[in-house]
Amino acid sequence: MDDPTGRLKAAWEVKEQLRYLLRTGSLADATVAKDHLEQLVKESNQAETTRLWRTVCRWWKEIGVLIVTGATTGKVEANNTSIKHIKRTGRGFINGANYTARIMPRSAARTTADH
Known part of the structure; x- marks a missing residue:
């Protein structure tokens, strides 16, 4: 209806x-x-x-x-989205090393969770 x-x-x-x-x-x-x-x-x-x-x-x-x-780029896209989110919420980080320091642990945790 x-x-x-x-x-x-x-x-x-x-x-x-x-x-x-x-x-x-x-x-x-x-x-x-x-x-x-x-x-x-x-x-x-x-x-x-x-x-x-x-x-x-x-x-x-x-x-x-x-x-x-059955191969997709889903995991890569999810990691890229996570990295972009970190960069958007980083407000005040002007040093690339600081971004890397925040991104790497999150990516490692996500990779470990997938296995």
Whole structure:
């Protein structure tokens, strides 16, 4: 009742199909999921889902690598975010060595926690 046009449901289905595609275990399964995603995008006929579809197509090679290897840059990105946070909250540290002194223990603790 809260979605009389069905646009929200269509966008949600596109999002869920993308999540399914990214969890597939083989390129063959991913290709089938991609075809279904394309169909849902066309049916939704929304600028946002169309833009998402173009992004998936543009990054398809990299998505394939993720599916085959399971390798991501997630840990690196998390560390970079943590470092940026330290720098933003450092207020008054003007010495690069002081930043390093704060960054290294946090990175080491995060690495140790991951193992």
